[in-house]
Amino acid sequence: MGGLFLAGLVLCLAPMSVALGEEPPASVAPAKESAGASKESAIPGILDRLEKLEKKTDASGIWKTLGLKISGAVDIAYTQNFNNPNSNLNQLRIFDTNANSFMPHLVQIMLEKPADVSGDAADRAGFRARLNFGLDARVTRARTNFLPGQSNSEMDFQELYAQYILPVGNGLDVKFGKINTLIGYEVIQSWENPNFSRSFMFGLGQAFTTTGLRLTYQINPMALVSLGVVNGWDNVDDNNKGKTMEWLVALTPHDRFGLSFYGSYGPEQPNRTFGGAFTSGPPAGNSPSSNRLASGVIATIKATDKTTIVLEPYYVNETNNPTRATNAALKANARWDGFAAYVIHDMTDQWSARVRGEIFEDAGGSRTCNGTFDSAGGTNTCFGATNTTFPTPVAQTLWEVTPTLQYKPVPSLITRIEFRRDQSNKSVFQYGSVATNHQETLSFQVIYLF
Numbered sequence: 001m002g003g004l005f006l007a008g009l010v011l012c013l014a015p016m017s018v019a020l021g022e023e024p025p026a027s028v029a030p031a032k033e034s035a036g037a038s039k040e041s042a043i044p045g046i047l048d049r050l051e052k053l054e055k056k057t058d059a060s061g062i063w064k065t066l067g068l069k070i071s072g073a074v075d076i077a078y079t080q081n082f083n084n085p086n087s088n089l090n091q092l093r094i095f096d097t098n099a100n101s102f103m104p105h106l107v108q109i110m111l112e113k114p115a116d117v118s119g120d121a122a123d124r125a126g127f128r129a130r131l132n133f134g135l136d137a138r139v140t141r142a143r144t145n146f147l148p149g150q151s152n153s154e155m156d157f158q159e160l161y162a163q164y165i166l167p168v169g170n171g172l173d174v175k176f177g178k179i180n181t182l183i184g185y186e187v188i189q190s191w192e193n194p195n196f197s198r199s200f201m202f203g204l205g206q207a208f209t210t211t212g213l214r215l216t217y218q219i220n221p222m223a224l225v226s227l228g229v230v231n232g233w234d235n236v237d238d239n240n241k242g243k244t245m246e247w248l249v250a251l252t253p254h255d256r257f258g259l260s261f262y263g264s265y266g267p268e269q270p271n272r273t274f275g276g277a278f279t280s281g282p283p284a285g286n287s288p289s290s291n292r293l294a295s296g297v298i299a300t301i302k303a304t305d306k307t308t309i310v311l312e313p314y315y316v317n318e319t320n321n322p323t324r325a326t327n328a329a330l331k332a333n334a335r336w337d338g339f340a341a342y343v344i345h346d347m348t349d350q351w352s353a354r355v356r357g358e359i360f361e362d363a364g365g366s367r368t369c370n371g372t373f374d375s376a377g378g379t380n381t382c383f384g385a386t387n388t389t390f391p392t393p394v395a396q397t398l399w400e401v402t403p404t405l406q407y408k409p410v411p412s413l414i415t416r417i418e419f420r421r422d423q424s425n426k427s428v429f430q431y432g433s434v435a436t437n438h439q440e441t442l443s444f445q446v447i448y449l450f
Contacts, residue, residue, distance in 0.1 A: 094203030117171035142376035285325025
């Protein structure tokens with residue numbers, strides 16, 4: 001009985017899609033007939049019965065019937081900081097914050113029903129729920145204004161939205177809920193990025209998610225447009241009375257070249273202190289009527305069959321700099337900009353070498369050094385921070401170079417080794433107990449996809 005129960009359990013799970021980001025197979029192939037089996041046997045063997053049971057299960061499996069997919073990942077890493085900071089933190093990092101330490105970064109589980117533009121009305125409806133657990137979830141949760149004061153919660157719904165494809169032209173894709181941002185090349189989940197660590201530009205200067213309404217239309221195989229109305233950058237609850245517009249125009253004139261133009265515009269500063277009374281007014285230095293304009297380009301070049309080059313210039317300007325409340329020497333406008341370049345060379349299906357180079361300017365001092373040791377695991381800290389005290393905001397220019405070697409022994413297992421050198425024109429990093437202008441780290445990462 002125990003053997004039959006186990007076999008039945010395996011067969012019930014067979015129809016599930018288990019490859020992250022890939023479409024499930026059309027059907028589960030039946031077991032091949034043994035070469036020595038007799039087709040005229042009067043008494044069916046256990047393999048014959050299991051094969052019939054598998055066919056019945058596949059035909060009526062609830063996952064296949066409902067069109068559901070479940071997938072996920074486990075992400076663990078170790079980072080060595082050669083500065084050996086007394087704070088035990090890597091300065092100005094986003095997710096890889098712990099120095100000389102193993103980090104269980106993320107367990108991600110995603111349940112979705114992809115909408116199908118070619119199906120009937122029911123097939124055109126879908127949803128996605130992407131749930132994160134672990135140390136990285138502290139950061140994505142803290143980026144939102146949901147339940148302020150819980151910045152160290154290690155659970156976060158990264159995405160949670162409903163979807164419907166309207167039968168208009170080629171299909172108008174409508175998403176409603178919390179969605180990954182249109183801004184930038186890099187994303188939250190590291191396995192979809194070329195490198196383990198995230199760029200300054202993504203981690204310090206771009207939105208992670210947006211909550212609202214997004215429309216996407218594929219004009220033809222070479223052109224796609226998206227337009228959204230959202231609460232603002234990373235806001236689950238709107239922090240003011242305005243709304244932010246987001247957009248994306250993606251062009252693929254050639255199968256070896258693509259251009260994406262993205263951006264957003266709208267008020268991002270709060271009109272009251274979250275967690276306080278509605279009459280408390282905006283925090284010091286904030287102006288809820290100030291608008292933020294963000295714009296960028298992603299150029300993707302397939303130089304050879306094995307080599308891809310990605311270039312991303314980026315620019316943001318905000319009409320009021322809230323950090324002037326603590327440092328009057330900063331500029332009146334909050335401006336930050338950058339440029340990142342990636343080279344990805346796939347030597348084989350298993351081995352790949354990648355390198356990222358980047359420069360990021362925080363001209364207004366509003367995006368860098370905004371963390372404390374006790375907030376979201378020490379993300380975006382600088383020399384001078386304490387458990388509860390922020391360092392003095394400073395305008396600075398950062399640059400970094402990050403080579404990464406990736407090896408995939410099997411498609412579901414990713415291993416990486418990464419060296420990274422960070423530098424600033426200000427002494428914001430920590431060498432032991434003193435300030436310095438550079439930081440070098442070596443990281444080892446293992447990811448399992450299911």
